[in-house]
Every structure is written in structure tokens, then in C-alpha cells.
Amino acid sequence: MVRIGIVGATGYSGQELVRYLLRHPHVQISYLASRRLEKPVSFSKMFPEWSGKVHLQCRPFKIQDAIRYCDVIFLALPHAVAMSLTPAFVKAGKYVIDLSGDYRLKSASGFAKAYQMRHADPKGLANAVYGLTELYREQIRKTKVVANPGCYSTASILAAAPLVKRRIVEPAGLIIDAKSGVTGAGKSLKEELLFTEMNEELRAYKPNDHQHMPEIDQALRQWGGRSLRCAFVPHLVPMNRGIFATVYLRLTRRVNEKQMQRWYEEFYKGSGFVRVLPAPSLPKTGRVAYTNDCEIAVRAAQGGRLAIVMATIDNLGKGAAGQAVQNMNVMMGFDEEAGLQ
Ligand SMILES: NC(=O)c1ccc[n+]([C@@H]2O[C@H](COP(=O)([O-])OP(=O)(O)OC[C@H]3O[C@@H](n4cnc5c(N)ncnc54)[C@H](OP(=O)(O)O)[C@@H]3O)[C@@H](O)[C@H]2O)c1
Incomplete structure (x- = not known):
């Protein structure tokens, strides 16, 4: 042992x-x-x-x-x-x-x-x-x-990597909008995290200034072979666990949704913890809570020039x-x- x-x-x-x-x-x-x-x-x-x-x-x-x-x-x-x-x-x-x-x-x-x-x-x-x-x-x-x-980084990088690897994301074409449950902030006492401050509240913090941004940039640069300028707004939501990341990727060419779906399925083939959901299913934080799983769904928008990739994980799990x-x-x-x- x-x-x-x-x-x-x-x-x-x-x-x-x-x-x-x-x-x-x-x-x-x-x-x-x-x-x-x-x-x-x-x-x-x-x-x-x-x-x-x-x-x-x-x-x-x-x-x-x-x-x-x-x-x-x-x-x-x-x-x-x-x-x-x-x-x-x-x-x-x-x-x-x-x-x-x-x-x-x-x-x-x-x-x-x-x-x-x-x-x-x-x-x-x-x-x-x-x-x-x-x-x-x-x-x-x-x-x-x-x-x-980091927890935001895990969800965001898993969501973006398959398209970044294909080098079809515009240099300033990556926007991450992500939400976290409150355990993401750790256990130490902070006034802004009291139940009375968090309950019935949804708030953004550190827009474009979160410490996870450089590691997201670093991983996607290594994976895509070039720098991608990313914009990132994290939010806290009044739930205990879970990250929901919605990643918008502006593409250099049109890609239809079926093709995107195939690329994601191929990329995560053999990765037992990442589930690329078939349409019309969408990720939910509740389904990945207390697990090491990540759920991903991919949609094409704006005639295939924009990919919208949604990913959920448990911040304390995956x-x-x-x-x-x-x-x-x-x-x-x-x-x-x-x-x-
Ligand atoms: N929470 C998340 O979702 C999450 C996700 C990804 C990564 N992380 C990272 O994981 C780390 C832990 O996060 P957490 O949320 O679990 O934090 P936490 O709930 O605040 O717990 C911190 C732990 O560290 C101990 N500790 C603090 N200073 C110490 C020291 N100098 N020597 C020994 N023990 C010390 C604390 O002990 P006492 O209780 O005795 O003070 C406590 O057990 C952080 O770096 C965080 O950024 C957290």
C-alpha cells in the first residue's frame, strides 16, 4: 500500500x-x-x-x-x-x-x-x-x-482545448464566462461569503483579473502553438459546489455543429471522466457533483463562426x-x- x-x-x-x-x-x-x-x-x-x-x-x-x-x-x-x-x-x-x-x-x-x-x-x-x-x-x-x-481553469481548458488544438480560433477570440459555487473560495471566514451576503445573490468578481487567467493562457498556448488573448469573468453563485463555464470561441472559418461534436468526441475518446453530451443535452452541475466528471456540450452559432462550449465540473472533484x-x-x-x- x-x-x-x-x-x-x-x-x-x-x-x-x-x-x-x-x-x-x-x-x-x-x-x-x-x-x-x-x-x-x-x-x-x-x-x-x-x-x-x-x-x-x-x-x-x-x-x-x-x-x-x-x-x-x-x-x-x-x-x-x-x-x-x-x-x-x-x-x-x-x-x-x-x-x-x-x-x-x-x-x-x-x-x-x-x-x-x-x-x-x-x-x-x-x-x-x-x-x-x-x-x-x-x-x-x-x-x-x-x-x-485551478477549478475554473480545468473547466475552461477542457472546454476550449479541442478547438484550440485545431488552430482555428481567432487570436483575440476566446471569452470565458464562468460561475462557481462558494466552496471554491475555501473555508476561511470572509464577510462577503456569509450566508446572508451570498444567499439569493449572483455576483461577478475580478473581471479579467483572476489568478487563473495566466494558467489558462499558458495551457492553451502550449496546446494551440500560439498565444490567444482571453477575456474571463468569474462569478459566484449561491450553491455549495460546482463550476459552470461557458466558453465562446470566435473561429477563423465556418464549422458546423456536427463537425464540432465529432472533434470533441474524438479528442476525449478514452478519457473516462469527460462526457461530451449528444445534442440536445446540456451540462448540469448537479450531475457532476461529488464526482471527478466533466460534462461538455458544443453548439455552433453565427453561421458556424462562433463556437459556444459549456462545461461543468465539481470544483472540489475534477x-x-x-x-x-x-x-x-x-x-x-x-x-x-x-x-x-
Ligand atoms: N476550494 C476549491 O474548490 C479549490 C479548487 C481548486 C484548487 N483549490 C486550491 O486548493 C488549496 C486549498 O483550498 P481549500 O479551498 O481546500 O482551502 P481551505 O478550505 O481554506 O483549507 C485550507 C487548509 O490549509 C490549512 N493550512 C493553512 N495554512 C497552513 C499552513 N501554513 N500549514 C499547514 N496547514 C495550513 C488549513 O488548516 P486550518 O484549518 O488548521 O487553518 C486548512 O486545512 C488552495 O490553494 C486553493 O486555491 C481549491
Whole structure:
């Protein structure tokens, strides 16, 4: 059995990792840690939903404990923490899957611009592989450090990649309108996320300024061979989980809907978690909740010069913990769907 550590086990993504990894046939959770504790506390006392299932203590995080107890370490921590820990894990020969933004961008200057701080491990950026499994499977197989993508990025890149790869998207022809459930913002207290502020509310935030934009640009540039200037407006909606991304792609030539549909089906053939829906079906967040699935539907508009691609995922599933487990499966040579069915 491969020994697993989850640092940030008390957070939303950490909890979701516990849920997936408990039913995984080839791993055993051997270390759970967070920041708030002064001494080890029974995990199932902190979270009664795990009583009878998790018999571990949650510990105050210590790097030496993580190295001692784990083969694979999931870092479900706020931005800027993983980059100070990962070099020690790499030196100790551990596998690391970081759910934060610390290793997603290839350039330290790009990171500094997006996150308003210097990168603490700029050399480590070259070794980390961007963990959008369907696009980078072969590289993930060979790495020990995976930068798990952001939730908006996962839905948006999966929606855009098949057309971007064909190089028929106009250079400034990519517009993303995406909505997220409130768990996407993490568990820490923020006034604007109180029930009374969120309930019956739909709001945009960080228009064209969200930290996921550079990683979307980076992945689509690698995939399409050239830069695409993207516009992106994220929104928060009063639901717990789910991302609904609608991606508009202005095309350099007319493409009919049947052709688009075939391209998407071909692109995701063999990818068990991505469902390209047959018309007239449309994606729903409820159908992908608590799963690692992504649903996609494609429509042609404006005489075939505009593609409208809709994608849904669970932000904590394919958008975080589910994809992290999928990446671990690829890194460790397990069945890609192990623990995720
Ligand atoms: N939520 C999502 O949908 C989502 C999707 C994709 C990616 N992500 C990324 O995944 C990461 C975790 O997100 P989240 O939403 O799960 O966050 P969260 O609910 O706020 O949980 C953060 C966790 O990190 C722990 N922590 C914070 N600072 C720490 C430190 N210095 N040392 C050890 N533990 C520390 C916290 O422990 P305490 O509780 O003890 O403070 C908590 O367990 C973030 O980088 C986020 O951007 C999140």
C-alpha cells in the first residue's frame, strides 16, 4: 500500500481528498495535518462524518512527520505555502501533488505578476507538471511534482482545448464566462461569503483579473502553438459546489455543429471522466457533483463562426481533489479511475 499524507486535511479540498482516498484500493492514508492544532486530535472527533472510517489523528503540521509517514503528499494549502515545503519533499524523494497555484505557472515572473509575490522555489517550476490529466498524461507519468490546476481553469481548458488544438480560433477570440459555487473560495471566514451576503445573490468578481487567467493562457498556448488573448469573468453563485463555464470561441472559418461534436468526441475518446453530451443535452452541475466528471456540450452559432462550449465540473472533484487523485493514479501507474468511480 502506498502511504498518503494530506496537509490541509481540515479544509474543503483536504476533506474531499479523504473521501476519495478512503475508498482507493492501493493507498492508505497515513498522515493528516493542518495548522490550527497545538497537539494531535482524533480526526473523527473533529469531523464526526468519518467516525468508524478514519482512525488517525490530525496533527499540527511538521515537515519531518510528513516525510517520515508518507510516500505521496497532497498539499491542500493556501497559495504561497507549498512552494516553501516542496523542495524538502523532493529532496526526500517524495511524490507531491500541490492543489494551490504555486507551481502552475512555468515562469517565476508570471507567478509574481499573478500572485503579487516572489516565488520561493523558482528552480522547482521547471520540474512541476501542470496536472490537467487529459492534456498532460504522458508528462504526469514521469514527474514527481504535479501542480494541480485551478477549478475554473480545468473547466475552461477542457472546454476550449479541442478547438484550440485545431488552430482555428481567432487570436483575440476566446471569452470565458464562468460561475462557481462558494466552496471554491475555501473555508476561511470572509464577510462577503456569509450566508446572508451570498444567499439569493449572483455576483461577478475580478473581471479579467483572476489568478487563473495566466494558467489558462499558458495551457492553451502550449496546446494551440500560439498565444490567444482571453477575456474571463468569474462569478459566484449561491450553491455549495460546482463550476459552470461557458466558453465562446470566435473561429477563423465556418464549422458546423456536427463537425464540432465529432472533434470533441474524438479528442476525449478514452478519457473516462469527460462526457461530451449528444445534442440536445446540456451540462448540469448537479450531475457532476461529488464526482471527478466533466460534462461538455458544443453548439455552433453565427453561421458556424462562433463556437459556444459549456462545461461543468465539481470544483472540489475534477476541479481539485478528484483530479489530484487522478494525477496520483497516473504518477503511480495505477488504473486512472481507481478510487474515483
Ligand atoms: N476550494 C476549491 O474548490 C479549490 C479548487 C481548486 C484548487 N483549490 C486550491 O486548493 C488549496 C486549498 O483550498 P481549500 O479551498 O481546500 O482551502 P481551505 O478550505 O481554506 O483549507 C485550507 C487548509 O490549509 C490549512 N493550512 C493553512 N495554512 C497552513 C499552513 N501554513 N500549514 C499547514 N496547514 C495550513 C488549513 O488548516 P486550518 O484549518 O488548521 O487553518 C486548512 O486545512 C488552495 O490553494 C486553493 O486555491 C481549491
